Amino acid sequence: MTVPAGPLPLAEPVRLPMRLSPKVLLIHPVRMIPSLIVPLVGLLFVGGFSGMSYTWAAVGVGVTLAFAVVRWAIFSYEIVGDRLEIKRSLISRSVRTIPLERIRGVDVSTPPMHRLLGLAVLKIDTGASGGEEEGKLDGVTLEEAERLKSVLLRRTRAARVTRPARAPMPGETSAAVSATDPAAATDPAAASASAAASMSAVREETAEDEREIIRVPWTWLLYGPLSGAYLLTPFALAGGAVGLAFQWGDDLGFGRDAALTVGEWLWEHPYLLLAVVLLLVVAMPFVGGVMYAVFNWNFRLISRDGYLVAERGLINRRSVSLEAGRVRGYEIIEGLAERWAGVARVWAIVTGLGDSQTRGQLLPDVPRTVAFQVTGEAIGTYQAELRPHPPIARNRRLFRAIAPWLALAVATTLTALLTAQPIWWIGTVVALLLAGSGISLGLDRYRSLGHGYDGVRLAVRSGSLRRSQAVVERRAVVGWHIRQTWFQRRAGVYTLTAGVGAGKGGYSAIDVSQQQAIGFPAEVTPEWLAPFLSKGQ
Amino acid sequence: MRLWLAEALFGFVLLVGCSILIAQWVGGSGWSWVPGWFADDPWLLPVGVGVLTTPFLVAEPFVRYAVHRWELSGDVVYTRSGFLTREWVFVPVSRIQTVDKAQGWVERLLGLATLEIRTASHAGSSTIKGLDYTVAAGLAEELAHRAEQLRDDAT
Structure with a gap:
């Protein structure tokens, strides 16, 4: 299906109740076999392979098939005006209505059996809480999945354009914007569309074509x-x-x-x-x-139509579309071994993304430089040094990394002395070795700590065995949470958490000094803190 | 503008009420699974627990009451709370999504209410406990109203 370039007329009557591909009938019964096979075999054994037991087994299989057919027959979906309706109706009726403008992303995946039959599972992410709220079309053909994806996402965008476009933010992601193609910009349809819409909308509108940001070799x-x-x-x-x-x-x-x-x-x-x-x-x-x-396998990150599309997988080929306008930042994860090899993984921080651990992945393990380059291109770069945390934080890291093992060493030594069994000394040696490695671990943890702000995005970093650096746009911050445990109070440090309405919900700078705990929020969001600072908190 | 309202009743009564409940529950724990030496002197546990927790019981309400502050100024809600662990939360009104006010049964007896200010993030949400009910209602309304005016779409 060709998609017109301009915003689609929303009142256009599209009445096409669609069903899932009938091929899905082959999948559901097969999927039920594992749970069926044992009772069936048991039945045959118990019944002694008589004609009666065969009949019963056949009835069981028949019922399963009939169930699959009924399930297929009562399920239909259609796009009505500006919403998608998913209907299940036999005796009772259930209609799930998803307004198109609420659709935040579409997730297409092809499990092995679907793949064999050329089918796909389409999941529609609406940003609602709970998996129940999502639309799921299990078993549409690949072409239909592609068509639906483009229709749903395009209409989503079209519906948004007709609303008063929001002001272009300074941190507006560049993915949708930089892909502007001169040819598309001169397209008459796009031009006429642009007359009505604001600048940012035009840019989104013209960013039609698909641009591959990276294909991971x-x-x-x-x-x-x-x-x-x-x-x-x-x-x-x-x-x-x-x-x-x-x-x-x-x-x-x-x-x-x-x-x-x-x-x-x-x-x-x-x-x-x-x-x-x-x-x-x-x-x-x-x-x-x-x-x-x-x-x-064959991980690709594509910028298409104002969406970031990540495709991956050998057997289950999965394609996740994230609306670029809702990407608020990214998180770079490096394990210890990965840092040694100089590679990193990247997740996107997206508002209202369910199941963000699997869906939000932007990059698998790639060299660090590539990771920074790609995130810079797809989302935006963070250009500022991370500020170190006060030295007292180092002591706290060291204490935490060493003390438990030292305590264990003392305990095993005492036991060894009291019980006079030499085997306990092994425990002491192991604990001491671990305590020794704790020194470097603690120091490294301290080195990892850092936070910074470059005017558009703020960044916090922590962790050693799994170091994670989160980079979040300033406008995504919904609040500040400063916390001080009793031990931290003794040390005079704080844990500062930036509440973000995306991703994990909050990203923490651990063990910052008092000056930083107040200064950093005041620097990032001066207007929020000013009334309190003037009075001297 | 600084709003210091209706904290007078907070905490102490509420927590002492709780402590009596806990003490009763502890005192009534004469279950059969306790080991032999302990079964002979079942009163050891309540006494031990009582001795250990009394300082906390006495100190906690006062500390909590002293620490607990809230303030609405310049369209930012600031709350401070805690006992051993202190927490400071700044939530700008423009990012508020819902304002809930809730009353537990003790709070109802005392005519108090708890205000929960929620944003899109759990880390950016705060609760104000032990507000006078009328104050809580008024504040909830005001916040909801302001949040409506200042709505901003970034999250």
Whole structure:
């Protein structure tokens, strides 16, 4: 479908009740097989493979199929005027209405079976709280998903343009703006549209074409294991297998006893168990890396139509559209290993984004310079030095990193002396070693601490094993929260949190001095703090 | 403009009421799972707890009352609260999304109310406890009204 360039007339009657692709009928029953197979097999065993039990099994399968058909038949969706209606009607009727202007993003993903059949799952993010409020179309064809995506997002924008456009903010994201194509700007339709709309709207309107900000080359997938993501997958898989074995064993009548016998046998051969655990540990980086590669395969970040679109995945190809106007900043995450390799991951901080951990991801592991370049291009750069926190913060970091291990060392030493069992000395040595490593950890934690403001965006950074730097636009700050625990009061430091109506909700600068705790908010939002400062807080 | 209103009743009565409840609950804890030496002298626990918590019980309401402040000036709501951990919260009226006033049963007895000022972020939301009910109602209305006027779309 070609989409006209100008704002769409909203009253245009579009009455096309659409159904999901019938191919989805192939998916739902297959998905139910795992839960069905055990009762069916059990039925066959119990019934002794007689004609009767076959009949019952057939009835079970038939009911499942019928259920899928009914579910498909009663489900329809259509775009009515300026809203999307999702209907489920058999005897009772449920209509979910989503005003198009409320749509903040569209998330298209293709799980393996959908992929085989050329289908996709379309999730519509409305910024409402709770997953129940979101629209979900499970099983539309790929073309329909693309069409819907462009229609929904375009109409969203068109609906917004007709409202009084908001003033261009100084920190307006450049993604929608800088993509202006001269050809599109001279387009007559766009020009006529621009007559009615304000400057910022025009720019959004003309930023039609798609621009690829980055395509992550596959060699960078090798950084995957450094991220620590999916490292526990082997254990999860093993745990899942054991659980499944228990459950199926139970259902199929082997009983728990057999499983317990196996467990006891393993317990009596601890070296075998140890070997299994070792194998799993060795497998961690490999399996984790493979999982990472599968999920982040061919990662692309695109700026299209005022949206940031992130596409990724090998088997389940996922495309997440984030409205650029709602992106308030970004968070750069670096683990210890990642810092050593000089790579970083980036998440976007978006207002009203549900499930932001998976949806907000802007970049997988890429070299730091690239990460900064891309975020600068897609969202905006932060240009200022981070200010260090007072030296007392270093003492606090050191104390926290060392003290627990020292306490443990003392405890084990005492036990060793009292019980006269040399094995406790091992504990002491380990604890002392950990305390020693705590020194460098504490120092590094202190080095990570920092906050800063460059006139448009503020930044806070903390953490060592997982260092995270959040960069947030000034206008996204909804309040300041200063907190001081009893220990902090003794040390004369504060935790300053900028409340942000996006992402995690608040980003903290830990252990700032009193001067910074008051000075930083006063610097970022002078008009809020002025009345209180004049009186001398 | 500085608004210092209706703090006189806050805290003390409320917390002493709570403490009596806690003391009663503790005193009535004669369950059967307690170990042998303890079962002989069940009164040890309430006494121990009582001794440990009494200083807190005495000090906390006064400290909380002394620390708790709120102020609306220049379209920014400022609240301060805390006992061992102090908190200061600045919330500009323009970013307020909802203003809730709530009354627990103790607060109803005393004619007090709690005002919850919510923004899009949990870190930017604050609560003012123990306001005189009429003051809370008036403030809630005023804040809601001002927030309407100053509405700004950035979040």
